[in-house]
Amino acid sequence: MDLSLNGTQLMVRKAVRSFAREALEEWAGVLDRESRPLPSELTAEMGRINLWGIQAPREYGGADLDGISYTVAIEELSRVSAAVGLGVTVHNSVCLAPLLKFGTQDQLNRYAHELASGKKIGGFTVTEPQAGSDAASICTTAVRKGDRYIINGQKAFVTNGGTGDIFLVAATLDPKKKARGIAVFIMEKNMPGFEVGKVEDMMGVRGNMVSELYFNNVSVPAENILGRAEDGFRVCMQALDIGRIGIAAQALGIGMAAYEAAAGYAAERRQFGRPIGEFQGVAFKLAEMKTGLDAARLLIYRAAHLKDKGLPYSVESAMCKRYASSVAMEVCREALQVFGGYGYVKDLPVERYFRDAKITEIYEGTSEVMNIIIGNAIMKEFERM
C-alpha cells in the first residue's frame, strides 16, 4: 500500500496550486462579495490547462488523468475559491463523466469535446422545488412526440445554471413509476423554451451562478436521452457517486485553507506575552483540525482509487463526502475562533471559508442522506451474515 502521490499527481498539485494562487486568489473575494461569475478569460485559461476535462480522454481534448489527480485539482482550486472549485467539479463529475460513461458515439461527437475543452460549461439537474432528497418524486415531464420528447417543468438550485450551456436534465416519462420512469436528457440552453430563472442569492459559494431553470415545451431529439430511457435514475445515482468525491475534495480544500490560515495566525498573534498557538487551548484546536483533514483526505483518495480500479465505490464515496464535509465545517468553526474578533469581519477570508463550508453538507445529497446510504449498506452486510 503506497499512500503517497505519484509523479503525475504531484505535478497536478503543483500546476493547479500555482494557477489558483496566481490567477484566482485576487478574484476569490470579489466573486464572493459581488456574487458574480469568473471573468470569461479565466474560464478560457482554465480550459487551456485542462481543468474542464480533467479525466476526459485525450481524443476529446481532456487531460486523461486518474481520479486522485482529479481530487487533488479540486482541493487546490477550492483552497482558493470554493465557488470555482464547485463549478469545475460539477462540470467534470456530474455532467461530463456520465456523458463519457453512458453516451452514444453520436452524443460524444456532439458534446464531449466542447465540454472537455471548456468551450461549453456543463451542469446536472435533478432537484425541483418539491423534490430534493426524494429525487424520484420529480415532476418535470418528458412526453414522446414522434422522434422527439417535449419537456415541461421547473428545476431548482442548478449549479452553473446561470453560466452553463449544456445540462443533463432528469425528467419523468411516467410519474406513477417514480424512479423507474425517469430519463436523463442532454439539453442545450439555446433550445427554444429553455429559460434561466432566478439566480440565487446565497450564503456561500457566491461566485457560482446557481439558478432555477424552466422548460416550456422544449423539444429535444430522442437521441439526446443519456443511457436507456427507463434507466435515468441509475444514471443520476452513478453520476452522484462520482460527484460526491469531488464535493468531498472541495470540502477538504476549504478546510485546508481555514486550517492553514488559523495555524499561521496562531504562530503570529501574541497575547499574554506569547504566540496564542503556545496555549494548549489553541494548539489542541489545530491538532484536531489537522487530524480530521488528513483522515478526510485518506477517505477521499480511497474512494477515488476504488473508482479508478473499477471496483464498487458508492458507499466509500458517501463516506468520504459525509466525513469531509463535517470536518470542513468543524475546522472552519474552530479556525474562526482562533482568529477571535478578526475572524468575524470581512477583511479576512476566514468568515468566507465558514460560509462556503456549510453547503458541502447539503448538496449532492445531505449528510443525513449519506448516512442512509452508509446505513443501508451496513444492514445489507449484517443481514447476510
Ligand SMILES: Cc1cc2nc3c(=O)[nH]c(=O)nc-3n(C[C@H](O)[C@H](O)[C@H](O)COP(=O)(O)OP(=O)(O)OC[C@H]3O[C@@H](n4cnc5c(N)ncnc54)[C@H](O)[C@@H]3O)c2cc1C
Ligand atoms: C448551492 C446549491 C447548489 C446545488 N446544485 C445542485 C445541482 O447542480 N443539481 C441538482 O440537482 N441539485 C442541486 N442542489 C440541490 C441539493 O442537492 C438539494 O438542496 C439537496 O439534495 C437537499 O434537498 P432539499 O434542499 O430539497 O432538502 P430536503 O430534501 O427537503 O431536506 C430537508 C432536510 O430534511 C432532511 N431529510 C430529508 N429526507 C430525509 C430522510 N429520509 N431521513 C433523514 N433526513 C431527511 C435533509 O437531510 C435535510 O436536512 C443544490 C443546492 C444548493 C443549495
